[in-house]
Amino acid sequence: MSKPGYTIAVTGLNAIDSPGPGVSVIRALREAASFEVKIIGLSYEALEPGIYMHQLVDKTYQVPYPSAGTEALLSRLEYIHSKETLDLIIPNFDAELFPYIRIEGKLSSLGIKTFLPEMEQFEERHKMNLPEFGEKYGFNVPDSINIFQSAELNKVNEKFSFPVLVKGKYYDAYVAYNMDQTMSYYNKITAKWGLPVVIQEFVHGAEFNVTGLGDGFGNTISCVPMRKQYITDKGKAWGGITISDPRIIELTHQFLGKTKWRGGFELELMKDKENQFYILEINPRIPAWIYLAVGAGQNIPEALVNMAMGKDVKPFDSYETGKMFIRYAWDMIVELNEFQQISMNGEL
Amino acid sequence: MKIKKNIAISDSGFIFNPETGESYTANILAVKMLDLIKDGKERDEIFNNIMEDYSVELETLERDYNDFLSMLQRFQLVQDHE
The missing domain is CATH 3.40.50.20 (Rossmann fold)
Structure with missing residues (x-):
């Protein structure tokens, strides 16, 4: 055929x-x-x-x-x-x-x-709404506040101890170690991405990422966790390796089960010193390192297309651990x- | 003490923890210790085995062995304490 x-x-x-x-x-x-x-x-x-x-x-x-x-x-x-x-x-x-x-x-x-998330799913996972998202679904998330004008920056001193993360609405994140740096990054981000700027508690630990695909009914079609091995000065993975931490996989199942997410996604996670996982961000689309998932045995874009076309797509049941990607310029x-x-x- | 079952250790001394994605390199003696621990050998058996191949004082070996176990624990490569 x-x-x-x-x-x-x-x-x-x-x-x-x-x-x-x-x-x-x-x-x-x-x-x-x-x-x-x-x-x-x-x-x-x-x-x-x-x-x-x-x-x-x-x-x-x-x-x-x-x-x-x-x-x-x-x-x-x-x-x-x-x-x-x-x-x-x-x-x-x-x-x-x-x-x-x-x-x-x-x-x-x-x-x-x-094959996209619903508007409510898209909005509630937004980094501006992450504390409410964590409370609603019972996930550990860092505390954060949204700053709409520079006069509100004094809240940073009241609420957090340094360092803090200064994040743009859609893109960019900087670690600020004092108020001067916070102000400087605030100005830099507002000039590029507008308001609000998100000030997020800095969680110390090891960073992990997971990509996957939800069917919109709470089921996990795909789930591939990765640890960044080589990070650029913009915080992007230039190399990474698939891992098999069962707690990350369980967390992903919970995310999809509770939100009934439809489509591709990426969870940015931090494991702190007490081995607790925090969700730092939920990216509502396929990540740039998706080809690692393909190399590890889960062609997520292919599955997404088939689901969009109304085909019956069976959940992936395995992937290869220890598979690496190394990016290069050409x-x-x-x-x-x-x-x-x-x-x-x-x-x- | 038990090495976690899923830890991959190659003959060349490359150690990979698939849960965390961390990898380490171990020298010949460390690989030998790891193999003996993985085989379930007791502390005394491990010492005897190593002292057959290496000229080392027991006191030095004990100290190095304890350091090595602490390192395995710190890197979360073991299941529980001895």
């Missing part, structure tokens, strides 16, 4: 030092055993490396930034759909999730599938006319 063929649009083609997950997701989809794919890249900037990886991406279209609003995004996607007849879109940025969840129904009416040679095409026409 021949495999079905799907046209799948993927964002997050910025395979840079703080990489978007798109290129890793596409590698996983290219290796899917259960279907063939045509990959449509959705980019924001003309220099996103994935645009020029023609062995992975068949065609790329630029799309408007999430800040342009859902109407602009939908209009562009309708155009792309008219050209490519998309079966599915996999958005890979935190900031994209909100508009994509909002237009999910409209995309569905066009025949374009997604200089591609790009012809000027390709750069010109994507810059001028928004398509390549």
Whole structure:
């Protein structure tokens, strides 16, 4: 029996030092055993490396930034759909999730599938709402406060002892060891990501990450924990290894069981000196290191596509422990006319 | 004292803890000690075995052995105390 063929649009083609997950997701989809794919890249900037990886991406279209609003995004996607007849879109940025969840129904009416968390699930796990999330579901989370204006920064001294984490709404996190640094990072983050800025208790310990896939009914379809072995100055994993701590796997089952999360996700965890796990962040999408999960035996993007297509997907029951990934940088040679095409026409 | 069952120890002395993702390198003597502990040998048996192959005072060996066990505990490679 021949495999079905799907046209799948993927964002997050910025395979840079703080990489978007798109290129890793596409590698996983290219290796899917259960279907063939045509990959449509959705980019924001003309220099996103994935645009020029023609062995992975068949065609790329630029799309408007999430800040342009859902109407602009939908209009562009309708155009792309008219050209490519998309079966599915996999958005890979935190900031994209909100508009994509909002237009999910409209995309569905066009025949374009997604497999995203519900708006309530997406909102309640937001780092601004993490303390309430922890209390509601019974998870250990660090204490945090949201700062909406610099005058409120005096709360930091009242509530926390240094160091503290200063976090942007969607991206960026800095460790501040005193009030001056807190103020400096606050200004840096607000200039880039706006308000609020989240001040989070710093939990000392060892950091772990887990990625997986929930079916939306409380079941774990996939779960692969990883320990970062090599961390960049931006805190991103440049190398990592799959691990088998049963408490992390149990925590993931609880997360999915209690929230009934639908879609891919990443939990950022910290194990403190008393061996207690804290959830530092819940990222509502597939992480950039997803290809490690594929290498360890769980092709999460493939499973996500099959679930979006309404197929019966059996939960993965194993993965290989001790499997590593090591990221590397690669200089591609790009012809000027390709750069010109994507810059001028928004398509390549 | 028991080495955790899932700890992987290669002949070359590479130790991997799959629960935490930590890895360590051990020298020949440490690998020999680990193998003897894994085989369930008692303390005296371990000392006799090592003193057959190495020229070492019992007092020195006891001190080094105790240090080694403390290190295994600190790295969470053992199940419980002796």
